[in-house]
Amino acid sequence: MTVLGLRGRQWMIVAFAVACCYLITTGISLTGAWTTLNRDPTNAELQLAANKEVARRWQAWPAGRIFPEQVSYRPETGQSEYATRTGIVPDIACAQAVDEEIATTIGRHGCRAVLRATYVDQLQGVVVTVGVVAFADPWKADKAYKELPGSQGPDGQGGVRPALHAAAFPGTASARFNDEARQDRTIDRGGPYVVLTTSGQADGRPAAALKKARPGAPFALAPQVGHAIARSLAAKSLPDCDEPEWEC
Incomplete structure (x- = not known):
């Protein structure tokens, strides 16, 4: 056998060995991929999917689900009543929904949108505009929440400021509610959302x-409505990885 022939056989053996290695590697990769795709998600993956789903609700949920037609509250009498929605604001821009001081704070922490709707109490004497401020995650929402002004009644000097802009809807009990009529403000947080x-x-x-500050009782429904909306938005659902809205 010539030296050339021997070298040719050696190269064939080397090529065969390399091909086998590729086949084994490919088989391992395919097996790993199949296992990953067909195994149950881990707890960490389920939590991540749940957090992502909550953070997308301001976009994914219908407006009527974010702001239900009616929200239960409990006045001082102790008997449950219902606040009724008079309208939903179509504009979701952050800066247009709040006074400038608040716009600066929420913008600094990455405000993605501000969704607003207005409610009236059961007697249609009190109007409440609710604003859902959406952030990318709970940590950014919490930082903004801690920097924003807290709950406050009228100061006797021209109303409550800075605050969420009032949203009036013609032909409803909220038709006359404007920024000059703002007498109370509250703040709450749920997950990646701050609710004003x-x-x-x-x-x-x-x-x-107003000649003097009024007690908060007339507007006691406001923090209750805000809290109910915040709680609904932040409540985590059990992920269903077979459904398209989940990213497991």
């Missing part, structure tokens, strides 16, 4: 006309 409210009287009475 601003309240006033349905007759549009300017807060500047």
Whole structure:
């Protein structure tokens, strides 16, 4: 046998060995991929999927689900009543929904949108505009929440400011509610959402006309409505990885 022939056989053996290695590696990769695709998700993966689903709700949920037509609250009398939605604001821009001071704070922490809707109490004497401020994650929402002004009633000097902008809807009990009529504000948080409210009287009475600060009782429904909406948005659902809205 010539040296050339021997070298040719050696190269064939080497090529065969390399091909076998490729086949084995490919088989291992395919087996690993099949195992990954067909195994049950881990707890960490389920939690991640749940957090992603919550963070997308401001986009994925219908507006009527974020802001239910009616929200239960409990006045001082102790008997449950219902606040009724009068309208939902189509604009979701962050800066247009709040006073400038609040816009600066939420913008610094990555505000993605502000969704607003207005409710009236069961007697249609008190109006509440609710604003859902969406952030990328709970940590950014928490930082903004801690920097924003807290709950406050009228200051006797022209109303409540800075606050969420009032949203009036013509032809409803909230038709006269504007920024000058804001008499109360509250703040709450749920997951990646900060929920603001601003309240006033349905007759549009300017807060500047008040001679002294009013107690918070007339607007007690505001924090309850805000809390109910925040709790609904932040409640985690059990992931169903077979459904398209989940990313497991």
